[in-house]
Amino acid sequence: MSSPSQARRRQLRTWRPNPNGSGLLPVHATDQGDEEPRCLVDLASNDYLNLAQHPELIAAATEEIKRSGVGAGGSRLVSGSRPVHDQLEHQLAQWLNRDRVLLYPSGFQANLAAVLALADRRTPVLADRLCHHSLLTGVQASGARLQRFAHNDLIDLNRKLERCRDRHPGQQPLVITESLFSMEGTSPNLSAMAELCSSHAARLLVDEAHALGVLGDGGRGLSHALPHKAVTMLSGTFGKAFGSGGAFLACDADLGETLLQTSGAFRYTTALAPSLAAAALAALTLMQRHPNWSEELLATSQQWRSALAAAGWTRPGGAGPILPLVIGSDQAALDRQQTLEAAGLLSIAIRPPTVPEGTARLRLVVRRLLPDGTLDTLLQALSLSR
Structure with missing residues (x-):
């Protein structure tokens, strides 16, 4: 090489x-x-x-370290779950109007988990050509059939969805996009994309990492304005506008339970440091206070x-x-x-x-x-x- x-x-x-x-x-x-x-x-x-x-984030993290120590010491399903994890998940679910939120230690892990929960080797996956490396790594790990559509191009996406219907009848496609692309600064017409996915019975995964705190009503991201079922799952991180660290997936109750039971990226990793969760919770409070x-x-x-x-x-x-x-x-x-x-x-x-x-x-x-x-x-x- x-x-x-x-x-x-x-x-x-x-x-x-x-x-x-x-x-x-x-x-x-x-x-x-x-x-x-x-x-x-x-x-x-x-x-x-x-x-x-921000002093409120620093104070929240410091107080949580005093209560819980520096690290969680175990996975959420063993001994690592703390009250602050539950509080953050619950308040995020309310803020985003989602049934369930699960925390992950990093955005890369969350995106891997999201794709693996929604795709397997039989799934046709259509991803925006400029999607983040973590999402593409998830597709690779799932063994799914990957196609790339032109950046934010709904005509190209529709053409490829029609082809999927003809070539893979009975298989539910997965469409993957970001709501704010990290190197382009652009966003898709997410409402039109969601309607297109619905017409083709395709699932839609939206990475809101760079949009949360920035785009949408009160910084809730672009998915928030859509009908509840329009976006199958969204991922977000706390290492950007939230000023902390870690990540999450948000979805309906059934998918949330599937993640809890089957997601290796959730089950087999030490829980998000409680201090980071506390800082993210403080950031969420500030965003709600200052929409x-x-x-x-x-x-x-x-x-x-x-x-x-x-x-x-x-x-x-x-x-x-x-x-x-x-x-x-x-x-x-x-x-x-x-x-x-x-x-x-x-x-x-x-x-x-x-x-x-x-x-x-x-x-x-x-x-x-x-x-x-x-x-x-x-x-x-x-x-x-x-």
């Missing part, structure tokens, strides 16, 4: 959050501590609502899109806080990343295989609380790098 080119080689960088939550400080193994590194404004992380360092946060974030995101378009960049698609600036070559994207860092801004160059060949990009993330003048600094830095 050939080694990656230097422009595609990944490097692990370590960061220390600034205590005031405004940015990140790079930490290098060679640092002697003589000179404090420059703090970079964080335009890279998925902490969309600036909750990771305007998501609206304000979306308004700011549109302002940034308009400003970038006015500066000559292709207007990033979508409505959420993920704004990709497609550069092209790997090295050119890395060069622009360095230019932004010199200006005090952190935006990571995303390169293949995470994105298609020839579409290396800067992934800009608008967050709820950014220092005054951040957009002006960004536009000036981008003008210098063109």
Whole structure:
């Protein structure tokens, strides 16, 4: 196997959050501590609502550590279940209008579990061409027949569903999409997709990881506005807008019981750390208390899109806080990343295989609380790098 080119080689960088939550400080193994590194404004992380360092989340996690210790010490079905797990599952189910929620230690595990619960080797699976790697890994593990449809293209999806009906009569297809694509910033017409799935008797799995806290009524995601049975299962994470860690699956009561009884990713793993569950519960409480946060974030995101378009960049698609600036070559994207860092801004160059060949990009993330003048600094830095 050939080694990656230097422009595609990944490097692990370590960061220390600034205590005031405004940015990140790079930490290098060679640092002697003589000179404090420059703090970079964080335009890279998925902490969309600036909750990771919110005092209420820190207090909730600290109190739960005092009650329960650092880790759960066992799986949920052995000795690892704590009251905070039950509380979080119950309140999430109410918030999302779902019968059942089950917690998982990571989003990758949750997506694996979701696909394995809905597909086997006989299942035709149709996944958006830009679906997350965890979902595709789940399809591979299930042994299902995978087809990819063009990104957010309902005409292509309909054509492939019709073909499934002809080629695999009697087999219920599974359609997989995301409600906010992490590298594109775009969203499908989920209502129309759900109607299409219903007309073909297909199940629909929606990954809401990047949408929760951001899109939909009060940040409930795009699935919330649809009829109760329109989405078979949705997955979500606490490591993004919730500012914590871990993940969950939400579904109806029967599927929830199936997950409890058969999901290896749930049964055979140590339960989500109670402190992370407590922090996620505190984040949920804040989102319910401040339903305007998501609206304000979306308004700011549109302002940034308009400003970038006015500066000559292709207007990033979508409505959420993920704004990709497609550069092209790997090295050119890395060069622009360095230019932004010199200006005090952190935006990571995303390169293949995470994105298609020839579409290396800067992934800009608008967050709820950014220092005054951040957009002006960004536009000036981008003008210098063109």
